[in-house]
Amino acid sequence: MVESKASDSRSELPLRERKKLRTRRALVETALELFGEKGFGAATLDELVEAVEVSKRTFFRTFASKEDVALAPERELWRAYVEDIGERPFAGEPLLAVFERSLYVAVAGMEGGWERRFLASRALADATPALNAHSLRHCAEVTDEVVTIAVAGLGTGPGADIAPLRVRLLLELMLSAWRGALKEWSAPGGEQDRAALVARMDAAFAVVPEVLELAARTPDSRTLHP
Amino acid sequence: MVESKASDSRSELPLRERKKLRTRRALVETALELFGEKGFGAATLDELVEAVEVSKRTFFRTFASKEDVALAPERELWRAYVEDIGERPFAGEPLLAVFERSLYVAVAGMEGGWERRFLASRALADATPALNAHSLRHCAEVTDEVVTIAVAGLGTGPGADIAPLRVRLLLELMLSAWRGALKEWSAPGGEQDRAALVARMDAAFAVVPEVLELAARTPDSRTLHP
DNA sequence: GTCGATAGTGCCACTGAGTGGCATAAGGCA
DNA sequence: TGCCTTATGCCACTCAGTGGCACTATCGAC
Numbered sequence: 001m002v003e004s005k006a007s008d009s010r011s012e013l014p015l016r017e018r019k020k021l022r023t024r025r026a027l028v029e030t031a032l033e034l035f036g037e038k039g040f041g042a043a044t045l046d047e048l049v050e051a052v053e054v055s056k057r058t059f060f061r062t063f064a065s066k067e068d069v070a071l072a073p074e075r076e077l078w079r080a081y082v083e084d085i086g087e088r089p090f091a092g093e094p095l096l097a098v099f100e101r102s103l104y105v106a107v108a109g110m111e112g113g114w115e116r117r118f119l120a121s122r123a124l125a126d127a128t129p130a131l132n133a134h135s136l137r138h139c140a141e142v143t144d145e146v147v148t149i150a151v152a153g154l155g156t157g158p159g160a161d162i163a164p165l166r167v168r169l170l171l172e173l174m175l176s177a178w179r180g181a182l183k184e185w186s187a188p189g190g191e192q193d194r195a196a197l198v199a200r201m202d203a204a205f206a207v208v209p210e211v212l213e214l215a216a217r218t219p220d221s222r223t224l225h226p
Numbered sequence: 227m228v229e230s231k232a233s234d235s236r237s238e239l240p241l242r243e244r245k246k247l248r249t250r251r252a253l254v255e256t257a258l259e260l261f262g263e264k265g266f267g268a269a270t271l272d273e274l275v276e277a278v279e280v281s282k283r284t285f286f287r288t289f290a291s292k293e294d295v296a297l298a299p300e301r302e303l304w305r306a307y308v309e310d311i312g313e314r315p316f317a318g319e320p321l322l323a324v325f326e327r328s329l330y331v332a333v334a335g336m337e338g339g340w341e342r343r344f345l346a347s348r349a350l351a352d353a354t355p356a357l358n359a360h361s362l363r364h365c366a367e368v369t370d371e372v373v374t375i376a377v378a379g380l381g382t383g384p385g386a387d388i389a390p391l392r393v394r395l396l397l398e399l400m401l402s403a404w405r406g407a408l409k410e411w412s413a414p415g416g417e418q419d420r421a422a423l424v425a426r427m428d429a430a431f432a433v434v435p436e437v438l439e440l441a442a443r444t445p446d447s448r449t450l451h452p
Numbered sequence: 453g454t455c456g457a458t459a460g461t462g463c464c465a466c467t468g469a470g471t472g473g474c475a476t477a478a479g480g481c482a
Numbered sequence: 483t484g485c486c487t488t489a490t491g492c493c494a495c496t497c498a499g500t501g502g503c504a505c506t507a508t509c510g511a512c
Contacts, residue, residue, distance in 0.1 A: 014479080014480080015478095015479060015480085016478085016479050016480080016488075016489075019478095019479085019489090020489080044467090044468065044469090045468075045469070045470090046468080054490080054491090055490065055491045055492070056469090056470085056491095056492095057471090057490070057491065057492075058489080058490055058491075060469090060470065060471075061489080061490080064470095065469080065470080066468095066469070066470090094440070094441060095440055095441070096440065096441040129363060132363050132366065133359040133360055133362065133363035134359055136359065136362035136363055136366060137355060137358055137359035137362055140358065140362060163433070165403075165406045165430065165433055166433055166436060166437050166440055167440075168402065168406060169399060169402050169403060169406070169433065169434065169437045170437055170440050170441060172398065172399070172402040173395060173398070173399050173402070173437070176394065176395050176398040176399070177391075177395060180391045180394060180395070204391065207389070207391055207392055207395065208395065208441065209441060210392065211392050211395040211396055211399070212437060212438040212441055213438065214320075214321070214322070214392065214396060215322055215396060215399060215434050215435055215437070215438060216435045216438040217320065240508080240509080242459075242460075242507085242508060242509080245460090245507095245508095246460080270496085270497065270498090271497080271498065271499090272497080280461080280462090281461065281462045281463070282462095282463095282498090282499085283461070283462065283463075283464095283500090284460080284461060284462075286498090286499065286500080287460080287461085291498080291499080292498065292499090
């Protein structure tokens with residue numbers, strides 16, 4: 001439906017679509033600002049729609065919930081991630097590398113200024129349980145999608161015998177590392193541009209193989225429970 | 227405040243506390259039934275409190291939200307999990323084994339009939355995005371807690387050099403496996419008693435060390451991004 | 453047992469998120 | 483220009499969640 005290849009968002013679209021997009025962006029921008037000032041819970045949607053000069057009804061036609069608008073930058077990223085995963089062949093490359101690379105690609109493909117909005121969004125999510133919950137849920141949905149794609153993609157090549165659970169564990173391990181990277185990136189006190197985020201990803205992903213070795217040396221757990 | 231060692235819940239407590247506990251249980255039981263019949267979204271709190279014959283105000287003094295009552299069995303489990311982790315020494319045993327064992331202990335320690343409620347709760351969470359979100363958030367909070375405890379516990383023994391990120395990744399890896407086990411256990415078509423759950427856990431945890439093989443051949447990811 | 457102190461509970465009014473319906477305005481297209 | 487489609491605005495409504503206050507039941511002391 002909406003064909004966005006990461007940079008045509010502002011170019012030749014029908015006027016209607018451009019208007020919708022402009023409203024959408026204004027809502028995100030204003031929401032992040034407003035929520036950042038007053039707190040997610042304290043700020044009301046009425047204030048937001050008043051500031052952007054749209055009706056509440058229009059807001060809910062653009063976003064599914066109050067949480068949704070605050071997490072828009074994150075959804076953007078995962079949308080690009082899934083898109084890239086779908087285009088990438090799985091054969092001949094270790095699965096973990098594929099998962100990681102698509103995330104680098106997605107981050108690199110975000111339009112200018114994205115990191116500023118994303119940072120604001122992350123700060124809100126860290127401070128607001130309800131936002132954190134929505135963020136985790138969305139990530140879990142993306143995980144399901146990616147696992148499906150990966151299993152299908154592996155089906156045609158070598159290593160097709162890999163159980164879905166293993167694929168899932170590997171992906172979720174990478175996502176844990178990603179969240180760790182995010183946590184450090186969004187914490188105050190360091191650089192918070194996109195290059196710094198990539199550097200944090202490098203560091204976090206480097207830990208993953210070490211963890212796997214740690215896990216592999218563990219004796220079979222089946223002998224452990226009472 | 228509420229000291230529950232997994233079986234003294236119904237014994238010698240002041241009358242006031244017992245009454246509160248009775249109301250609490252009635253709310254959970256009725257809620258799971260009601261939500262199961264009508265769906266979480268369609269059922270209203272007014273119906274619930276009417277059925278249990280308490281005021282809505284009292285409901286919110288017992289549970290923080292509508293989601294909370296539906297996920298009560300899960301919270302119970304994680305409460306026991308954290309408790310057990312806190313009492314267990316970390317030295318001399320692989321970290322992954324500690325994490326896994328405490329989960330076995332927690333599951334084994336749940337009172338009779340817990341698995342039935344838990345199953346109902348899981349079914350609801352699978353069918354209801356809002357519940358899934360709350361479930362994931364709670365699990366994430368528990369994760370933070372456990373990482374803190376583990377890092378502190380490791381501080382006094384050998385292996386104190388394990389970075390918090392590694393501890394977190396290992397724990398989340400196990401939790402991924404746990405969720406995989408849950409998914410299969412709660413899916414219709416198999417046994418759904420507690421022994422079957424433990425068996426699913428055995429199988430899922432056994433996969434964890436194997437995941438290493440999938441990633442072992444991975445070249446260092448730092449060389450991969452553009 | 454009675455009597456204050458101290459809870460927990462019920463009731464009521466209120467805010468704010470989210471939805472459905474319908475009239476209206478604004479693109480798109482001949 | 484005029485018609486058709488689609489987004490928007492407005493209104494009324496449901497329901498989750500909160501604050502305040504009166505009420506009642508428990509607990510401890512006498």
